[in-house]
Amino acid sequence: MVRYQYHLSYNFTTYKVKNTEVLRPIIPVELQYKDNDPIEFTMLLDSGADISLISQDVGASLGVDTKRDPDDMIQGVTGDASTLTEQVTIRFGMGHKYEFKKEIPVQITKIRGYPFIPALGRDPLFKEFDIHFRMGLPAKERKFVLNKL
C-alpha cells in the first residue's frame, strides 16, 4: 500500500456551461520568476498537458522578458503555438499544515490572453503527487486530492 507523506485537497470550481455543470480542478498557487515579486494565480490542473503553459501577459506579469524570440513550440488539440521556456518557482498549499514548493519548467506563449487560464501540466507535478479526481462522489466529497508521494 502506498503511504503518502501528506495530502492537499481542493473543491472543484463549478461552472454552468450551456446548461451543463462543469467541474474544473482549479488550484490557487503562487508563482515566482527569479527573485521578482511573487504573484498569486489560479491554475487549471491539466492532466492532458505534458507541461505547464501560461500566456504572454501572465509571463510578463512575473517579469519574464516575453519579447525575445521563441525557443520552443507546443502542439495542442486546438492548434500550435510558439513558446518561450523558463523555470518558475511554484508554491501551493499555503495556510495548511503542508505546502509544496518547487522550481518547474513553464512554457510561455507569445500570445496575450492564450491560454485563457494558466495550465499546470503533468511534468513534474504528477511525478510528485498521486492525484485523484473524485468527481463521481456525492457533492460534499467531490474534491480533487493531491497525495504527496
Next chain:
Amino acid sequence: MINRKNEEKLVSSTEKERTNKIYLYPIEHELVHREGKTMRDMNEEYEWVHSQNLQKFKGKWIAVINKKIICSGSYADDVVKEAKKKSKETPFLIKVPTEEYLSL
C-alpha cells in the same frame, strides 16, 4: 495527513472493502502557525471569490487582496501593475471565465 486508524482497518478488510475505502479516507485541513502568525489560506480566499457575483468581470482578470477585488482588466500584466500601485501586498489574480465555452 493519512488517517492511521483507517489505514489499520484497511489491512484487515476484504479486498472489496479496501478498494472502496482507499478512495474515501477523510480529508483534513489544518491551519498552521509559522513565525507566530497564521498564514493566509489561499483556498479559502479563492472560494470566497467564487461565491461572489462576478458577472461584470466575465472574461477579465481580477486582482484580489484580503477578500477585496481591487482592480480588473483584460491582461494579467496590466492588472498586476495597477494592483501594485494600490497595495504593497501580493495580489491574487483570478481569471473569470465567460462561462459560455467548454475548455479543452
